[in-house]
Amino acid sequence: MIRFFDILFSLLGILLLSPVFLLLYISIRLESKGGGSYRQQRVGRNGKDFYVYKFRSMHVGADKHGLITVGGCDPRITHIGYFIRKYKLGELPQLFNVLKGDMSLVGPRPEVRKYVDMYTDEQRKVLSVRPGITDYTSIEYVDENTILGEADDADKAYVEQIMPDKIRYNMKYIDNRSLKEYFKIIFLTFWSIIVR
Numbered sequence: 001m002i003r004f005f006d007i008l009f010s011l012l013g014i015l016l017l018s019p020v021f022l023l024l025y026i027s028i029r030l031e032s033k034g035g036g037s038y039r040q041q042r043v044g045r046n047g048k049d050f051y052v053y054k055f056r057s058m059h060v061g062a063d064k065h066g067l068i069t070v071g072g073c074d075p076r077i078t079h080i081g082y083f084i085r086k087y088k089l090g091e092l093p094q095l096f097n098v099l100k101g102d103m104s105l106v107g108p109r110p111e112v113r114k115y116v117d118m119y120t121d122e123q124r125k126v127l128s129v130r131p132g133i134t135d136y137t138s139i140e141y142v143d144e145n146t147i148l149g150e151a152d153d154a155d156k157a158y159v160e161q162i163m164p165d166k167i168r169y170n171m172k173y174i175d176n177r178s179l180k181e182y183f184k185i186i187f188l189t190f191w192s193i194i195v196r
Contacts, residue, residue, distance in 0.1 A: 001179055002104065002106075002177075002179065002182055003101075003104075005105070005179075005182065006098050006099075006104050006105050007098075007099065009098075009105055010095040010096075010098040010099040010105070011099065013092075013095045014095050014096070014099070017092060017095075020089075020092070021092065021093070024036070024055050024080075024084065024089060024092075025037065025055070027080050028055060028056055028057075028078070028080055028081075028084075031078055031079060031080050032059055032060070032078050033059075033060060034056060034059070034060035035056060036055060036056060037053060037054065037055050037056060037093055038053075038054060038056050039051040039052065039053050039054070040052055040054065040112070041112070041113065042110035042111060042112060042113075042131070043110060043111055043112070043113055043116040043127065043131075044102055044103070044110055044127075044130065044131050045127060045128070045129060045130045045131065046127060046128070047116070047124070047127050049113065050097070050102045050110075052094060052097055052102075052103070052110055053093035053094055053096055053097055054090045054091065054093055054094070055084055055089060055090045055092065055093060056078075056081070056090075057077055057078060057080070057081030057082075057084045057085050057090050058074075058076045058077050058078065058081055059076055059077075059078060074145070074149075085145075087193060088138075088189075088193055091133050091134075094133045095133075097133075098133065101130075102130070102131075103130055103131050103132055103133060104129070104130040104131070104132045104133075105132060105133050105134065105182070105186060106132045106133070106134060106135060106173070106181075106182045106185045106186060107129050107130050107131050107132025107135060107173070108126040108129065108131050108132060108135055108137075108166075108167075108170035108173070108174075109131060109132065109134075109135060109137060109138060109166070110131035111163075115158075115159070115163060118159060118163075119167075123164075123167045125171065125174065126167055126170045126171065126174065128174065129174055129177065134185060134186065134189040135169065135170060135173055135185060136169040136170070136172055136173055136185065137165075137166040137169045137170065138189060138192075139185070139188050139189060139192050140169060141162065141165075141166065142192055144162065147162070148162070173185065
């Protein structure tokens with residue numbers, strides 16, 4: 001039943017938000033060199049790699065200087081990129097990932113291989129479900145970049161503090177996975193964006 005709502009909502013989202021897609025794409029292209037969107041390899045269900053789609057919020061090649069975004073003034077982020085990140089608009093192209101079946105609207109955020117390879121056997125349980133556009137961690141760690149920006153070693157802080165905590169939140173959803181939880185997380189996500 002969750003897959004049915006994933007298909008329904010992703011189709012509706014793509015159709016209704018197509019003007020927003022176009023406006024964001026043009027704005028990104030006008031501000032900086034490079035495409036308006038990009039794809040990045042992530043780890044999905046059962047540990048299978050796939051490409052996640054996003055609107056570009058950083059200058060081209062910025063990910064070569066680190067996978068973690070730190071603080072509110074990361075120089076790699078474009079002006080329009082700050083707006084995109086604040087309102088989580090960069091994730092909108094992932095509606096196509098949902099439609100394809102790589103992702104769900106709700107589920108653990110897909111991680112890059114570097115960090116998945118650090119998972120313990122227990123932590124790898126998050127790979128038993130489709131990754132999602134939003135989950136409890138997206139709500140609880142809405143200011144993750146600021147937290148990492150204040151750390152002496154952002155990568156170490158992510159691996160030792162944030163990543164394990166995120167996985168605990170992911171397991172909360174997995175252990176209670178139902179339509180009720182699905183709609184609850186979607187509602188809480190919209191609410192957290194509006195409140196911001």
